[in-house]
Amino acid sequence: MxxxxxxxxxxxxxxxxxxxxxxxxxxxxxYVVSAGxxxxxxxxxxxxxxxxxxxxxxxxxPVLNLTYPLNLTNPKTIPTADNDPVFYPPAVAxxxxxxxxxxxNTAIAQIVxxxxxxxGISGNCSKCVAALNIGKVVAQVAPQxxxxxxxxxxxxxxxxxxSSCTTTYSAGSYGAIWTQILALADIxxxxxxxxxxxxxxxxxxxxxxxxxxxxSLFPKPKPANxxxxxxxxxxxKVLHLSDFHLDPRYYASSEANCSSSLCCRTNVVNSAEPNxxxxxxxxLYGAYKCDTPYDLGTAALEAIAPLTGVTGNESFAWTVxxxxxxxxxxxNQLSRAYVEYTExxxxxxxxxxxxGPVFPVLGNHDTNPEAIDGPHSLPGPLxxxxxxxxxxxxxxxxxxGWIDAAAANEAKLNYAAxxxxxxxxxxxITLNTDFWYRSNYFxxxxxxxxxxxxxxxxxxxxxxxxxxxxERVWILGHVLSGWDGSNPLDNxxxxxxxxxxxxxxxxxxxxxxxxxxxxQVMIFYANNGTVQNxxxxxxxxxxxxxxxxxxxxxxxxxxxxxxxxxxDIYEAYTWYADVNSFETLNTSASGPTFxxxxxxxxxxxxGWPSDAPLNATYWHAVTEAMETNRTLxxxxxxxxxxxxxxxxxxxxxxxxxxxxxxMRSGSAPLxxxxxxG
Numbered sequence: 067m068x069x070x071x072x073x074x075x076x077x078x079x080x081x082x083x084x085x086x087x088x089x090x091x092x093x094x095x096x097y098v099v100s101a102g103x104x105x106x107x108x109x110x111x112x113x114x115x116x117x118x119x120x121x122x123x124x125x126x127x128p129v130l131n132l133t134y135p136l137n138l139t140n141p142k143t144i145p146t147a148d149n150d151p152v153f154y155p156p157a158v159a160x161x162x163x164x165x166x167x168x169x170x171n172t173a174i175a176q177i178v179x180x181x182x183x184x185x186g187i188s189g190n191c192s193k194c195v196a197a198l199n200i201g202k203v204v205a206q207v208a209p210q211x212x213x214x215x216x217x218x219x220x221x222x223x224x225x226x227x228x229s230s231c232t233t234t235y236s237a238g239s240y241g242a243i244w245t246q247i248l249a250l251a252d253i254x255x256x257x258x259x260x261x262x263x264x265x266x267x268x269x270x271x272x273x274x275x276x277x278x279x280x281x282s283l284f285p286k287p288k289p290a291n292x293x294x295x296x297x298x299x300x301x302x303k304v305l306h307l308s309d310f311h312l313d314p315r316y317y318a319s320s321e322a323n324c325s326s327s328l329c330c331r332t333n334v335v336n337s338a339e340p341n342x343x344x345x346x347x348x349x350l351y352g353a354y355k356c357d358t359p360y361d362l363g364t365a366a367l368e369a370i371a372p373l374t375g376v377t378g379n380e381s382f383a384w385t386v387x388x389x390x391x392x393x394x395x396x397x398n399q400l401s402r403a404y405v406e407y408t409e410x411x412x413x414x415x416x417x418x419x420x421x422g423p424v425f426p427v428l429g430n431h432d433t434n435p436e437a438i439d440g441p442h443s444l445p446g447p448l449x450x451x452x453x454x455x456x457x458x459x460x461x462x463x464x465x466x467g468w469i470d471a472a473a474a475n476e477a478k479l480n481y482a483a484x485x486x487x488x489x490x491x492x493x494x495i496t497l498n499t500d501f502w503y504r505s506n507y508f509x510x511x512x513x514x515x516x517x518x519x520x521x522x523x524x525x526x527x528x529x530x531x532x533x534x535x536x537e538r539v540w541i542l543g544h545v546l547s548g549w550d551g552s553n554p555l556d557n558x559x560x561x562x563x564x565x566x567x568x569x570x571x572x573x574x575x576x577x578x579x580x581x582x583x584x585x586q587v588m589i590f591y592a593n594n595g596t597v598q599n600x601x602x603x604x605x606x607x608x609x610x611x612x613x614x615x616x617x618x619x620x621x622x623x624x625x626x627x628x629x630x631x632x633x634d635i636y637e638a639y640t641w642y643a644d645v646n647s648f649e650t651l652n653t654s655a656s657g658p659t660f661x662x663x664x665x666x667x668x669x670x671x672x673g674w675p676s677d678a679p680l681n682a683t684y685w686h687a688v689t690e691a692m693e694t695n696r697t698l699x700x701x702x703x704x705x706x707x708x709x710x711x712x713x714x715x716x717x718x719x720x721x722x723x724x725x726x727x728x729m730r731s732g733s734a735p736l737x738x739x740x741x742x743g
Contacts, residue, residue, distance in 0.1 A: 091662050092303070092625065092639060093375035099365040099657030107364065107418045112136040117653045118350070120316050120359050127410045129461040134407045139314035141332050148401035150434065152242035153451045154209040155249040166208040170215045173204045174222070181223050191270035194262035198253045205248035212248065213241025232398075239397040240435055243507055246448060251511045260510045260555075275556040275735045276514055280564030283517070283526045286533075292572035295538065297679070298631025302383035302490070303376055305420065306624045308544075308580030309429070309612030312412050313357035313393040322346040322353035328394045328616075330356035349648035351658050352621065354712060357393040358614045361657070363412070366613050366621055366643070367419035369660035373641050374625045381421030383628070384488055388580035388610055389429025389499075389544030397435055405434050406458055413462050423468045423489075427496045428459065428482045429544040429580065430503050437505040439481055439498060441519040444508075456482045481521065485528040492575075492633045493537045495528045497521060499545040499579075502558035502734075509555055516558040522565060529569045538575045538633040541566075546579040546609055548588050549728045551737030553581065563733040566590045570604035571682070575633040577605060583612035583619055584706045585640060589682050589689070590732040598730050600690075603682035607732055608638070611708050615645045618712035622663065634679030638666040642708040663709055669701055689726045699725055718743070 103115030108123035113136075115121040122140070126133045137143060161169065177197045179185045187196050205212050213236055220231035235241045251257035262270035281287075317332045323346040324334035330348035339345050346353070352362040371377050391412045392405055409432065416424050430437040433455055442449040460477035463469045469477070469486055477484040481498035488494060500506040501519040512518045525541075532539050547559040566574060570590065577590070588607035591598050611622035622642035626635045640663045648658060666680055672687040674680075692698045699722045700715075707713030716725060720743030727740035 091665070092627075093371075093373045093377075096659055096661035097369045097372045098659050099368050101654060101656050103361055104364055104368065107415060115361075119318050120314075120350070120361060122314070123360075123411070125407055125411045125414070127406065128465050129410075129458055130406065134403065134410075138401075138403055138407055141315045141317040141320075144315055144331070144333055144399055145401070146398045148238055148403070150238060150402045152237050153246065153448055154212075154242055155205065155246050155448065156446070157207060157209055159207045161208055166211050169208055170204055170211045173200050174215055174219055176200055177219055178222055190268055191259070191262060194265065194269040195253065195258045198248065198258050198261060201248045202251075202253045205245045209245050209249060210237075212245040213237040216241055216244060233396055236398070240438075240507070243435060243438055246440075246444070247507055247510055250444070256513050257510050260513050261507075264504065264507070264510065272738075273513070273556075275560055278516055278557060278561055278564075280561050280568070283522060283561075283565070284568055285526075285530050288568050289533075289572070294571050294575070294634075295536075295632050297629040297634065300630045301627045301636060302630055303374060304626045304628045305370065305374065305376075305382045305385040306388070306578065306608070306610045306626065307385065307416075307613065308388040308610035309390040309583050309614055310363060310387075310412050311357040311390055311393050311431070311612070311614035311616065312363055312408050313359055314408070314411070315393070315395075316352075316356065316359035317348065318350045318359070319347045320344070322348040322356060324355065327396060328355075328357060329353065330359070346649075349651065350653045351648045351651065352615050352645055353648065354615050354618045354645055354710075357616050358621070362615075362621060362643075363415065363613065364419075365657045366623060366660065367415060368657075369641070369643075370419065370623065373660060373662065374639070376421070379421075382625075383490060383630075384422055384494075385416075385420055385424040386494075386540070386542055386578055387416070387424055387426040388542055388578050389427045390431045390580060390612075391429065392431040392436075394431070394616060400434050400436060402434050402454060405432060405455065408432075409459055409462060413466060417466045424463075424466070425468065425486070425488075425494050425496065425542060426459070426463060427542045427544055428455075428498050428500070430500055430505065432459070433500070437500060437503060438508065439500040439506055440508045441501070441511075443518055443520070444511075452481075453478070456480075460484070480524050481519065483521065483524060487537065490630050490633075491537065493528070493532045493539045495525060495532075495539055495541050497525065497541065497543040499543040499547075499554075499581075502547065502554045502562065503545045504553065504555050509558070513555075513557060516555075516561045522558075522561055525562075526565060529565065529573055533569060533573045537573070539569070539573050540575055540633065541577045543577070543579050545581045546586075546588065546607065548607070548732040548734060548737045549582070549586060549609075550724075550740060550742075551731065551734040554734045556734045556738070559733040560594070560735050563590065563594055563736075566605055566732065567592055567594065574605050576635060577607040579607060579609045580612065582609060583614060583616065584609065585611040585622070585624075585708060586706060587685055587729060588732045589685050589730050591682075591730070595730070595732065595736050598686070600683050600686050603686040606635075606680070606682045606685050608635075611640060611642070618707070618710055620645050620708035620710045621660075622708040629679070632679070634681055636679050638680060640664055640666075640705065640708075644709070644711075646711050664705055669705065670698060685729070689729050692722070692726050696722060 724743035
């Protein structure tokens, strides 16, 4: 155990002793997973489980009524192309092939001249916008020629390596997507600036936030003196999982310390090793630069019951899953079938190991191309080009008994987002946060309107109905709305923040995210965060640690103790497995050990009453304590990486100031104002 981790553990223990009797943990303090893969969870296998290799289950999809073929996940023959349909905007002209080719070649030559500085245009931003305007004409006149043109242009300007250009801009990757965006975006306006900034921050600076009056979306003003309902005193256990990132192509003994891409695959190497030698053989249960192998995934799921104390016929009141099922493959290795396979496999494992309803959301990796979801407002069939995925997951969720037919139908129409009232009376509203994720390039169309997708109209309608009915709400998403501002876009998260302000704290009890793979928290304040103190703190955003170890993290999960009247959180427990120990694990004798990491209430003692919830006011008090107690920041930093030996220290003033500021930033504009450290 490294010194910072040991100090954090000792600190938590000391707090419990000094503050009185240490509160009991809900289950066992640690759990050693049984040796061997639990083969009964799948009915048949192409490759049977073994102590030295990952299994290859024959996964049956009850929605599509098919069994996925071995060649989809065979680690020795990873596909690098697919036959998925691609979509183009309708052409405004009917050109012959020869005319279209000549037109495209002329456009490429013009763009090369602009990039080289020979077009009479100076400044990277002006050059980029001018080049995009030429690309827009090509996308409108000869759309099917654009992907090949993008590859050629990328290679000619040495924007990336030849192979990366092909992987990124071919039609089946992002080429057809960029064609739609070029044809439909306002290239000469803010859309063009966003596109250029996304290609490189050296092209154009990030556009500033456009003030948006969110009150136009609200059917009613906020009630005067709105207050949250009283606690019932009855508490239930709620599980939070995130970022499973199953890698069915994981290959034990392959290179776990590769030079690029996702490691623990047969198609990667460590370039520093001679003759393709392996520097670090991939352990059966995973490694720091790899996604979750089947053996680690089932080990984590097996450990949940004994560690949380939910055993036998007991069940969690409910479980929230905040997205990302699919592995971090390069785009040319992904396909619709691979996404559908992973969705089917992981949800079936959840059904096997977790009692009680599971309420999932989609993550940015749970689509194809990765991170891409198009708004229904796109013209013609373009607005429905991702319905295959919404139909699939909503049907799986209904088939597993987690949501009813009404919620499933709602999800099919709302980008897999749904609103449902659970058996305790809590309304759970889920969101597809790709519509504020900066890597979803469709968000660069009509950037002046943060509600192009209609996602926020759906959210406000559901929140207003909940307010009218006197219901409490949890909001579930994947990509966090704030923190350091590096993941989401400014305008939509600024609007989301206004919505949270309007319906907190009397309706919205808590908000949950994943995505970063780290253990974090954010605080939402009144008046868009202009004044940040204990009286303006409204709602907490809980960011769940990931099951996947990628990158340089341990594997973990969390459980909450929740009041059934207010639906506030009164305690949060986190567990982890030390991925560094997997290298020396005797897999014939046992699986990995998952252990208790910390209790939130004990880790961050701020004189908080034992009968008070861990709400936004509590978390603001924690940040205030951090301003004078550096040890609390070091504790938070250690737990942020799930006690990984590879977690960087946070011991200087710049890092401490940044950490506190990030915790107080529930939107991208707020996060990007923070000092970097």
